[in-house]
Amino acid sequence: MSKRPRVRAPELQGRAWINTGGKDLSLADFKGRTLILDFWTFCCVNCLHVLDELRELEEKHRDTVVIVGVHSPKFVHEAEHQAVVDAVERYEVHHPVLDDPELTTWKQYAVRAWPTLVVVDPEGYVVAQHAGEGHAHALETLVGQLEAEHAAKGTLRRGDGPYVPPEPVPTELRFPGKALSLPGGTFLVSDTTRHQLVELAADGESVVRRIGAGERGLTDGTGERARFSEPQGLAPLPDGTVAVADTVNHALRRFDPATGEVTTLAGTGRQWWQGSPTEGPAREVDLSSPWDVAWFADRLWIAMAGVHQLWTYDPEAGTVRAAAGTTNEGLVDGPAEEAWFAQPSGLAATGDRLWIADSETSAVRYVERDGKGFTVRTAVGTGLFDFGHRDGAADQALLQHPLGVTALPDGSVAISDTYNHALRRYDPATGEVSTLATDLREPSGAVLADGDIVVVESARHRLTRLRLPEEAVRVEAVAHRTQRAATDIAPGTLRLDVVFQAPEGQKLDTRYGPSTRLLVSSTPPELLAGGDGAGTDLNRELVLAEGVTEGVLHVSAMAASCDDTDSNSGSAAGANEYPACHVHQQDWGVPVRITEGGANRLPLVLAGMDD
Secondary structure, three states, X not given: OOOOXXXXXXXXXXXXXXXXXXXXXXXXXXXXXXXXXXXXXXXXXXXXXXXXXXXXXXXXXXXXXXXXXXXXXXXXHHHOHHHHHHHHHHOOOOOOEEEOOXXXXXXXXXXXXXOEEEEEOOOXXXXXXXXXXXXXXXXXXXXXXXXXXXXXXXXXXXXXXOOOXXXXXXXXXXXXOOEEEOOOOOEEEEEHHXXXXXXXXXXXXXXXXXXXOOOOOOEOEOOOOOEOOOEEEEEEOOOOOEEEEEHHHOEEEEEOOOOOXXXXXXXXXXXXXXXXXXXXXXXXXXXXXXXXXXXXXXXXXXXXXXXXXXXXXXXXXXXXXXXEOOOOEOOEOEEHHHOEEOOXXXXXXXXXXXXXXXXXXXXXXXXXXXXXXXXXXXXXXXXOOEEEEEOEEOOOOEOOOOOEEEEOOOOOEEEEEHHHOEEEXXXXXXXXXXXXXXXXOOEEEEEEEXXXXXEEEHHHOEEEEEEOOOOOEOOOOEEEEOOOOOXXXXXXXXXXXXXXXXXXXXXXXXXXXXXXXXXXXXXXXXXXXXXXXXXXXXXXXXXXXXXXXXXXXXXXXXXXXXXXXXXXXXXXXXXXXXXXXXXXXXXXXXXXXXXXXXXXXXXXXXXXOOO
16 A cells, blocks of 8 residues: 555544534544544535435444544534534434534635545544545545554554434424425425425324335335435426425435325436436436426426536426536526526426526526527526625625525515525515515425415424515625635736545546546636636646736536556456446635735645645
């Protein structure tokens, strides 16, 4: 095994520990174990993907590996301790979590992106860093090597980890996601954390029936046998059945209220990666964290949060296809195929528009027909880093990570403004944003019922019925920007290096052309006078424009590696014609400040160590 750099791991510091039974932990508590630090924030769908990637590793190496989540918030709401506690339960995080609202540990480990994984060996040294998704295979290999190495040295300590599960709370719903009115006056609710659908009576409280076994899985069949994995969005189909966005299964399911049967409409159960097909037979194409669904323009539209796109499902042809978005994360309007989204999480259709809650840009956007195609436009919101609670003209109004939109009878749109704990309203006729209700707890969707609006209060585990007020509630305006320290860079030319070292036993996959991709842009666009755009090299010279003193560099990188059959012991060259391949990808938003004496090189670690 090649010699690794020896970098002593900084101490873990934050506000409080979760899932430890009230005990504060330090690095000394992990001596003799391999420690994997998962820097995450609960708004980030890529972070949720990594939580799922780590589950198998965590179980397989439970006696030698400890995973610790370091929660590093982006939004103001994510800095609330109870919100982090809720998220840990909501996403079934079964390891200790350090709540680090001031990003103290984030800064100590020089982290620049959500998610980032840092591996600390049993002697307390940092041995690897990985940003983004797709690193489970590399971690499995490294963990196995560390186990063998430290067992031989006598520095490996086996045993139970410090995880202490929280006490279960008896509620009828647990972090529900979305709701739908059924023709008989009942409500169908996605009971996300319990991996079920629940039909509630017209009172919104009494349980009529549960659909799903209540355990993670991708199984069709009767309501008692079927399995989901964190289902979210619900939409009626023309045949009277209900489409279900089965988010963590990366699938589209169908529930028949008449028979109770659950079937699979689209998806393979595997997550979509760059280079995978973007259209084809629905059961043969991978999807990525579908979060909501809505019937619009003779198709079922899917908010594909995991890849920042909208897809469509055609039930007559039995096909799916990418319909809007490039997979780049951001806020860019225009023709559907050129638009950028950022984790679209809520959909609502009216006759001529499909409304979208674009959560990571704290925006409300819409798709409308434009000649033969579709165009994307923004109603409220400005970008990835501006959010708050401010009413008034839409061009200056602010939201905070909305997850739902609901079409109202007067042509306006109700917004489940999730991290503001509010129900907001956007009126296209006046261009005004107002507040309908406050003191909701993480509202994630809403549905009309008998002239009222029924809100899914996800973090209060219930449906809440509200009268639609004639006059909006007035709130004090608050504006925020993401609180991350800017990187000081020198004027002139900046060397951008995306660090990628293929994991041991792998090599770059060049069988079908370049195996890496780099896309660079900036906010404001005037920040860069040169070096933006797409390319295949993971390093680039960026030219900073004169007169612009601060901004954000947006960097998206991808690298594909395959098992190196030539280097695997006991295997001959070419012995495996189809070696296992792995995609590593990450998007960074790096706030920068241009100043004399600043850095002239910006390293971003995708995988490995920046020597």
